[in-house]
Amino acid sequence: MRYFWMITLFVTVTVVSILGIRGQHSIKPPLMVFPDMDEQPKYKAQSGAGFENWADGRVARPVPAGALGRAVDSVQAFDPAYQQQEAHVTTGKNPDGTWVARIPIPVTHALMALGQEKYTINCKVCHDAVGSGNGITGKFGMVGMANYHSDRLRLMADGEIYNTIVHGKGQMLAYGDKLSVEERWAVVLYLRALQKARMGTLEEVPQQERSQLQG
Ligand code: HEC
Structure with missing residues (x-):
């Protein structure tokens, strides 16, 4: 009997x-032990709940005039610099669908320097400074980075690398929205230089x- 009330x-x-206690409705938020940011001061999309600063009171603001999407295709569609280029220069593909074999813009020292800069910023973290695919991201669990010094990538057309x-x-993200047409070909050129550095005779x-090398 002593335990009866405790058990009850x-x-x-x-x-x-x-x-739970069913059947009772409440407009108050439930008692939360771990709130997990469920309650926040914010405006819900489509609510139109009078954001005082805008005359029309809409919460979702219209896209500003002239704004561009970040997707590669939309950049290409609106940027005049893209439209002035020939198609095979911007796509890396010939009209018959084959890859452009050689870099289709003038190859200069300036282009090589640009390629080195852009490669170092965008690619080195994964493909490493010499392009063997042992970048720092490998230490953080990224796997399968291509080694540029495989025969397959040595023989690959410039357009396909582009x-x-x-x-x-595959696992590698697109860089079309981060690099201009010229910068992309510049990176292809620098990648070729990395390959050449190992194949050179x-x-x-x-x-x-x-004599310097032999010494
Ligand atoms: C976040 C890591 C990462 C970065 C940054 C990165 N790559 Fe890659 N890359 C990969 C991985 C992973 C693969 C292998 C993809 C596959 O075959 O699935 C790869 C594959 C490649 C290949 C071979 C594709 C083929 O046909 O097999 C080339 C060429 C290449 N990358 C060039 C670049 C260039 C140039 C940049 C810089 C603009 C770059 N990558 C930036 C991870 C990266």
Whole structure:
């Protein structure tokens, strides 16, 4: 009998807390032990709940005139610089659907320098400074970064590499919204330089500099 009331109390509390008190409606927020930011000062989308600063009272604001989407296609559609380029330059594809074999813009030292800069900013974290795919992100769990020094990537057309930069591939995100047409080809050029740095033969080094290497 001593435990009767304790057991009754325990059962009552358990049943009520599992089933709750049904049938009563309340507009007050429930008692929350862990609020988890459920209650926030904010305006709900489509609510039109009079945001005092705008005359029309709408919460969702119209897109400002001239704003561009960040998607690659919308940038290409609206940017005059893109439209002046020929299609194979912006897409890396010939009219017959094959890949552009060689970089279709003038190859200069300036383009190489630009490529090095953009590669270092955008690609090095994964593909590392020499392009063997051992970037710092590997230490944080990223796997499968391509090694540029495989035969497949050495023989790949410039246009296909360009396309990978624009649209990404597999795990790799797209860089078309971060790099202009010129910057993308510049990165392709720098990537080729990284590949060349490993494939080069002594015969390709100017005569007067060979002794330096051999020494
Ligand atoms: C966040 C990591 C990451 C970054 C940054 C990154 N890549 Fe990659 N990249 C990958 C991964 C992962 C793959 C392998 C994709 C696959 O085959 O699924 C890859 C594959 C590639 C390939 C080979 C594609 C093929 O056809 O197999 C090329 C070329 C390439 N990346 C170039 C670049 C260039 C250029 C940049 C900078 C503009 C860049 N990547 C930035 C992760 C990255």
